[in-house]
Amino acid sequence: MPISKPRKPLPRAPGRPAAAGIDQREALLDAARQQFAAVGFAAASLRQIALQAQVSPALANYYFNDKPGLLAAVIEHRVAPLVQELGARVAAAGPDAIASIEAFVHAYVGIAARNPWLPQLIVREVLSDQGVLRETFVRRFAGGMTDALRAVVARGQAGGQLRADLDVARVVMSLISLCMFPFIATPLVAGVLGVAIDEAHARELASHHLDVFLSGVRSAA
Amino acid sequence: MPISKPRKPLPRAPGRPAAAGIDQREALLDAARQQFAAVGFAAASLRQIALQAQVSPALANYYFNDKPGLLAAVIEHRVAPLVQELGARVAAAGPDAIASIEAFVHAYVGIAARNPWLPQLIVREVLSDQGVLRETFVRRFAGGMTDALRAVVARGQAGGQLRADLDVARVVMSLISLCMFPFIATPLVAGVLGVAIDEAHARELASHHLDVFLSGVRSAA
DNA sequence: TGTACATCAGTGAACGCGCGTTCACTGATGTAC
DNA sequence: TGTACATCAGTGAACGCGCGTTCACTGATGTAC
Numbered sequence: 001m002p003i004s005k006p007r008k009p010l011p012r013a014p015g016r017p018a019a020a021g022i023d024q025r026e027a028l029l030d031a032a033r034q035q036f037a038a039v040g041f042a043a044a045s046l047r048q049i050a051l052q053a054q055v056s057p058a059l060a061n062y063y064f065n066d067k068p069g070l071l072a073a074v075i076e077h078r079v080a081p082l083v084q085e086l087g088a089r090v091a092a093a094g095p096d097a098i099a100s101i102e103a104f105v106h107a108y109v110g111i112a113a114r115n116p117w118l119p120q121l122i123v124r125e126v127l128s129d130q131g132v133l134r135e136t137f138v139r140r141f142a143g144g145m146t147d148a149l150r151a152v153v154a155r156g157q158a159g160g161q162l163r164a165d166l167d168v169a170r171v172v173m174s175l176i177s178l179c180m181f182p183f184i185a186t187p188l189v190a191g192v193l194g195v196a197i198d199e200a201h202a203r204e205l206a207s208h209h210l211d212v213f214l215s216g217v218r219s220a221a
Numbered sequence: 222m223p224i225s226k227p228r229k230p231l232p233r234a235p236g237r238p239a240a241a242g243i244d245q246r247e248a249l250l251d252a253a254r255q256q257f258a259a260v261g262f263a264a265a266s267l268r269q270i271a272l273q274a275q276v277s278p279a280l281a282n283y284y285f286n287d288k289p290g291l292l293a294a295v296i297e298h299r300v301a302p303l304v305q306e307l308g309a310r311v312a313a314a315g316p317d318a319i320a321s322i323e324a325f326v327h328a329y330v331g332i333a334a335r336n337p338w339l340p341q342l343i344v345r346e347v348l349s350d351q352g353v354l355r356e357t358f359v360r361r362f363a364g365g366m367t368d369a370l371r372a373v374v375a376r377g378q379a380g381g382q383l384r385a386d387l388d389v390a391r392v393v394m395s396l397i398s399l400c401m402f403p404f405i406a407t408p409l410v411a412g413v414l415g416v417a418i419d420e421a422h423a424r425e426l427a428s429h430h431l432d433v434f435l436s437g438v439r440s441a442a
Numbered sequence: 443t444g445t446a447c448a449t450c451a452g453t454g455a456a457c458g459c460g461c462g463t464t465c466a467c468t469g470a471t472g473t474a475c
Numbered sequence: 476t477g478t479a480c481a482t483c484a485g486t487g488a489a490c491g492c493g494c495g496t497t498c499a500c501t502g503a504t505g506t507a508c
Contacts, residue, residue: 187348
């Protein structure tokens with residue numbers, strides 16, 4: 001098979017180096033992140049994204065090779081930092097199970113309230129059966145997070161703080177469900193709660209979740 | 222403005238009446254329901270749907286006028302009956318709040334396990350901000366269901382069965398979150414629980430949800 | 443410093459493709475007598 | 476019953492359109508001397 005010569009820049013040489021490109025790249029990533037979350041990867045159009053970013057339509061392919069490449073870049077530069085922040089805040093809570101759970105809920109709810117596009121993107125492209133980033137995302141992020149939560153719950157059960165008669169995996173599912181769903185179903189939340197979620201409401205929602213969840217799973221002692 | 226003459230059948234007259242068309246209609250509705258849930262309304266293609274239904278690509282427009290019309294028909298003939306079943310089973314539980322909540326959880330989980338496409342379709346097209354059926358669905362179905370649940374929770378609080386210190390709307394959100402999320406995030410469930418959801422697992426999940434939820438919201442007495 | 447030239451970040455225009463939709467047409471099924 | 480004809484459920488082929496992608500090209504920015 002013939003070696004396809006790379007059309008995109010690789011070597012360094014005398015000529016003119018980098019220009020102002022950073023801003024356009026960032027604008028593309030922001031517009032892409034927004035469109036992918038809003039209408040889904042398949043339905044989002046590179047031309048629309050370029051229009052929103054006020055950038056030439058050919059630029060997305062120039063920077064990111066193709067549409068999947070743009071999605072990968074969005075994950076890398078927009079999603080990954082938030083997931084890392086979440087992990088760090090749970091880790092910072094120390095070994096206590098209850099404190100870790102509280103840290104997870106407050107951290108997730110805070111991040112989701114500040115980045116409403118994130119849960120939408122995750123549910124569209126990660127959680128559904130045909131999601132485009134399913135494997136990538138689960139391997140890179142979700143696996144680690146759910147493993148950490150299982151460890152926390154198991155620790156709580158071992159330490160007698162959490163009911164030991166509940167299945168660890170299902171307890172984790174309950175916790176994740178309570179945290180994620182409200183940000184996925186924003187129109188439903190608006191209908192049931194009568195308001196859109198802002199950061200203040202998110203904090204109250206987090207407290208409510210913790211109340212119900214911890215009351216349900218804490219051991220009677 | 223000129224009256225556009227209807228291209229589609231309206232009057233009845235001597236000529237030949239109905240043929241075998243019912244089957245093709247049903248096949249189209251099933252294929253459309255599946256595709257809409259799998260890839261979303263915008264990304265689903267009428268040609269793909271027709272191919273899957275083993276039907277001419279022009280037939281969807283013939284029967285349902287246009288793509289939104291096909292979606293509306295899917296709602297009417299595939300979604301509405303299930304929502305009505307859900308409402309009926311909750312209503313059949315009688316006035317007791319705890320019994321009504323149990324009925325809701327078991328009915329929803331059962332229906333979702335038997336129709337895995339339903340939660341996917343709802344989250345794609347109803348719950349997200351840009352969903353195609355948002356208004357229609359919420360007006361026709363969700364509103365009634367959430368109102369009924371609020372009434373149930375309020376009744377439980379008034380009757381002293383449920384904690385009165387919790388906000389009714391948020392309790393309803395918790396309940397819906399626990400029920401819906403696992404069927405939306407099937408890959409996550411598979412990852413955390415280690416298995417795909419079938420009807421048996423769904424029943425166990427329902428019991429777990431009820432355990433955690435009711436332990437969390439039931440009054441101490 | 444000034445000039446000739448090399449580089450390469452970024453683009454305009456065009457590519458083939460699949461989309462939703464349209465519509466003139468087909469032909470089996472019915473009625474009229 | 477047999478024949479002529481009307482109906483209309485369903486279709487094949489084509490429509491314009493926006494998609495992701497490609498690539499020859501531009502021209503500001505750099506180096507070389």
